Amino acid sequence: MSLNAVIAANRFGLGARPGELTQIARDPKAWLLNQVAQTQFTTVRSDGLLSSDQAFEALQSYQAARAAQRRADTAPNPAVNADERLRLADLVSQTTGREIEARIQHAVTTPAPFAERWVQFWSNHFTMAARNIQTTPFPGSFEREAIRPYVWGRFDELLVKADTHAGMLIYLDQAQSIGPNSQAAQSQQGRRRAAGLNENLAREILELHTLGADGGYSQADVTEFARALTGWTVAGPRLRRLAQGSKTGTTIFVQALHEPGSRTILGKKFPATGERQALDILAHLARQPSVAKRIAFKVAQHFVADDPPSALVARLDSSFSQSGGDLSVLARTLIQSPEAWAPEARKFKTPNDFLISTMRAGGASTASTQALRATFEQLGQTPWRAPSPKGWPDVASEWAAPDAILKRIDWANLAADVIGEAFQPIAFAETALGPALTDKTKLAISRAQTARQGIVLALMSPEFQRR
């Protein structure tokens, strides 16, 4: 078996399931290319999951009930508080819990793990995290609705879908941003509320989703873009009058909230086209050379090395530019790049990579979500709980802290119990690592005191910890 099968499975994919390496070895490149542009591979089973508007409604009804109870209570009422907590727990498990389960289940069982890594890369690029009660219901539905269907299309389309999704509008405070000179702000009610501009989404689009911090934009560009974005909001109770006829929890454009006038961004003037104005700006941003350069670097860094080869970055850069940001073309260019197939595995697995690849190697078919969430949390990478809009870090120095290694070993001890019931240690290591298994590791495994210890050594070996 050639090393390329292992590279395809681990570096490009999420780790090999039992028997998968043999299958990939027939033609590793073709195995990857066949996953590109196939939307059936990026679709996750969604039965029983709430769409973002359903999740929004569930949150609204929870909050309405809570407010009503608070009004009715003259003194603190422990029984009511307990009931509230239960309702909240139910809401969270309906959304976050099932979403995480579906995501893990898909990653562990998918026959197209490169497609899933591609999804997770873009989901992290457009981080939408649960950071408070308002955002808790959304990240799962956001990924299913705004990321998964668009990762094989053009970058500008993905950009619009992600940044105008209701979840993102709430996460980055756009939903409450109002043009200071808009019709709504100038009304008596608007003046009383002292409503105004919120620059958060505009800033993060420029800094994180498109140009990058050193991408050559100014604070004036941020403010201008924030003005252009006003009007883009989420239909809900606060906008009952303005959002007439729109489905609660969906993205709407409300002209009455929009800052009138033309905007100038990166020296280019965008006339007052209402709803179109922000979309035109997004399209303009997506075409900037700094975007192609930045995406090329991020893709190369994610798939190949923390400090990626410049020839690879340059090739991805020109592929992105020449194809007009076609993400399927970009994926194919990556697969065809010799640098991506360098024998040395240079990427240290994130906790997510480690957990998913362990489950795949063990041939797991089901996941016990509650315990897994605790595990992801312990290892520091709970799905959709990235600490900031910047997303999860993608370099080893952020993940290889001493205590983090120890926590991986502790978890490997537990996982090895289960894996040990189905595999002999050497067979397990060979199944997961194929020719990447070194003689040194193999010897250490064969000398282990117990089968469980052998599997721990396999899971914690330098070659399993990297991809």
Place this chain on the structure above:
Amino acid sequence: MTNRRTLLTAGLSGLSLAILGGTASFAQASTGSGKFVFIILRGAMDGLTAVVPYGDANYRSLRGAIALDGPGGPNGTLPLVDGFGLHPSLREMHGLWQKGQMSFMHAGASPYRERSHFDAQDLLEAGTTELSSARSGWMNRALAMLPNGPSQEGVAIGRTIPLVLRGPAKATSWAPPLAPESDGDTLARLSDLYEGDAMLSNALATAIETDRIADGGNMLSGNEGRGRQGAYAPLASAAARILAAPGGPAGAVLSFEGWDTHANQGGAQGQLANRLEALDSAIKALREGLGSVWGSTTIVVATEFGRTVRINGTGGTDHGTGGVSFLLGGAVKGGRMLGDWPGLSHLYEDRDLIPANDVRQLFTQGLTNAWGLDRQAVLSHVFSV
């Protein structure tokens, strides 16, 4: 019905595979038969340190620095039969010997003649003559011979059911609620494996050092967990509680790890002496925890193979063949040395204690003693010998 074992393991690791297994409850009345406990010492206990053949003319020269003395000497053992002494850490077990509640078998082995820990443990637990893909264990097959009833089941103390207890009869497992921490031995092996990998070796070294400081400067050794003593006794107490409960299971399996003493194994004191002391405490915990049930309890203690007779260059011993096993408990009429002693003048492959006895004979004796099974039926149905 949900597989309790899968849930149990999944509950800790979050990882569940499709595993076949029985379910069990401890709800109803006992059939009145005795209790059987099997203790597996994983990693290969050095039998010549546990039961010292001080009377053998070659013993002292082969063992060098780690040799112990006969009873009364400076590194004196506790007297067993003439020429053999029990390691001084095994005081509880020696008390049982004196009461006639313990026997031992020296130079015993399963039919396994290679030197892999896990294959050896597999064969020890399967109880068969050769390794095969059949995945059932001798204790389970013996349980299946018991009359149908609520006690016709076994419990494994640990997070999974080991092979010895897998099979057609009902088996379950119980594990302490705390997630176990990585043991010192595994960390030491990983440190070796990370040699030459700057990032991982530095991270692990720093982590171990930090942990050591947090733990008040205690050095980790053997099977001790980080931050607390890796003791066998709490597991034994748990087993005793479960067995002694009304309608409790007929058998239990305990796995004690950490016996792979390739370096600095020590003699009367040291690494191996500490393991033996922990084993002794576990036996005491069983006796105390079982209370009135102790009188009808039979315990077998065995390990996958013995260790080399000669001391190696690092003060330890390597994987060998013939080893020591024990038969003990309130139901045991003991005080005897079982099987033959091949002596140390000739060694198996010029390195190991000759495997003169089949440990399955000892297992058979344990099973018939505990459960009143017919010896011939056990030999043919359980061990196929």
